[in-house]
Amino acid sequence: MTYLHGLFWLCALALGHTFVGYPAWVVAKARWGPRPVRRGEWTPTVSIVVAVHNAGAQAEARLANLAALDYPPGLIDIVVVCDGCEDDSAERCRRFGDERVRVLEFVRRRGKAACLNDAIAAARGEVLLMLDVRQRLEPQALRELVANLADPEVGVVGGELCFEDPETGFARSVDAYWRYETLIRRSESTSGSMIGVSGALYAMRREVFQPLPEGTVLDDVLVPMRAARAGWRVVFEPGARAWDRPSTEPVQEQRRKIRTLAGNFQLVQLSPWLLRPGRNPLWFRFVSHKLLRLAAPWMVLLLGLTAAVLATRHVWCALTLVALLAGVAMVLASRLLPVLGRWLPVRLSVAFFYMNAYAALALLTFARNRRLHLW
Template identity: 40%
Template sequence: MIGALLFWSSIGVVAYTYAGYPLLVAALAQQRGRAPREADLQPPLTVVVAAYNEQSRIAGRVHDILAQDYPAHRLRVLVVSDGSNDCTAREAALDDSRVSVLALPHNVGKAQALNLALEQVDTELVAFTDARQRYGEGALRALVAPFADADVGAVSGDLVLEPATGAGHEVGLYWRMEKALRADEARLGWLHGVSGAVYALRRELFEPLPAGTVLDDMWVPLHVLLAGRRVWMARTAIAYDQSSADATEEFHRKLRTLAGNWQLLARLPVLMDPTRNPVFFAWFSHKFLRLLVPWALLVALFASALTPGWLYRLAFIAQLLGYAWAIAGLRLPRLAARVPLLPAAGTFLMLNLAALLSLPASLAWHPSRLWKKH
């Protein structure tokens, strides 16, 4: 009886996290969702780029920002070179009065770099991006437009992942599902995370990040919500990035992100208080349960192995076959490219392995290992 209860409870956690909650949010967003008022605004805007050893692409990134269809006299770019030991600061300093560079003498981490950069920002709105992406046409205008609504405190754009040579589409598929969920949460006022490559904020709502904080793209919007404002997602404010062809690199990227969620919980315990966290239900369902899913999967596997009955024997065998299928999706990329759902199975396994290791990683790693490259 206990084994059966553990098995079905664990399966229920997995099913709710990856299917039940997204379907519930989609239905509620369709019935009760609301978009903010928008206007074609062009207020003074500062775009902050945190960079570490990016001499090969920082000049191109700054040119990309300045090429946006935004009034030139109202657009500024602030590049903060976080103790780079190459020529990042020099390459970023274009011959353009709209560009300024803050060259830090030592590497202090992205969180501290952003804090120091924001001390120099005097525009009402500030946008954030990284060195490796590029903006789509009209991205900054689309990012700023929702601020016409006084309730909006932060706006996330839409990060589009372009497959690298030799990379599969499995991460892109997962990311498209994630973005659809975020868009539905935004319509309900539940959005609590933004894309670090393309988001904007009312400067007055910026809350300095503790040193070593990994997820500035969670810390910032959560404080906007705690201040009583809304976080919106502008799907037409697009930034482009390239997915990694290296599965190991992609795994470590997800591991850093998921470990950052544990770190965030330790630094912002109000998240676990439903009376103070205005998006507790969404945060718990969307973020926290994903950290627990791999443990639920392990419980389901062992419970089905130890519980008597033909149904649980079948469930145990089905799980083993499923994991073998997922491993094939990771280890045999050419086969995965030809077999439907095989890449998705591999991604599911990779993400949950990263989630499984995220708690010990967050406890064992120094923050500088959780985030080094900006």
């Protein structure tokens, strides 16, 4: 049983590092060894890039939202790429009546990465603002992002994705998870560089961008990691906010989250240098923040199995088994009595359960189809 005891502690320590140790380390590093960003007044030309597929009214709403940005209109151009749209997305954008808007329309669906490559090739700005079509930006978002790029060390800056009205129990769990994730990103930025940004809202210097490999899912991780490798800082700007609505049921979150998590496997496949400490300056952060989370569901499974076998022999194994069973019980109870989702331990248990379930499914999804889905 000695090897089972060793396996138990290996899994326990790895999970502890992933979800508690690394966040605590990076928060402490941000607190005791901060690297302030030298923000400044700077108003460069900006190209706003939006790739859409069957976005419909969302595309029109996105343009209306951009028209309200607190930034000199004459310094902005907007490139909308319609990727194999079967609806009236392209026509809605052309009818919007803003001469700054250019629409690139492709009949064949090629994927977001190809769209971004074409859009940026057609863009004119010194700064590129990358957006998804769905979220609502606050008026000052662009100005806040650009202020960080006044620092000559900063190459990429990400904004904060916020959730509106997380009303249901599951939505509250999504919101709790995202607050935890945002704390880590903010601390990574304060202490040096983040390893990724939110695809909903990020900006970069034009010279930072390199064409993306075809089919890339996580441009919001690959672009920052390439920038860090080239010597740029990747920072977080909480004053630049994009607002979205969280999924209210697990099935709504499942498809998006599985695709995103599977994108991490693809990322390593496309850029194996990410796994090499000598070539990836953010290697420790990348492994701790991204890769160990992908392994977490399997470590939880092994932890539970070894704890069950050893529960009568070792008190820590017994306590761990009780904690795991209590977590499962809270997840089940939250489905039967959604009102329990207001209780923090339940929210955290639900978030932990589903994020790990999605990570396990992501590996299976990637193993079945390494090309993933275009969007």
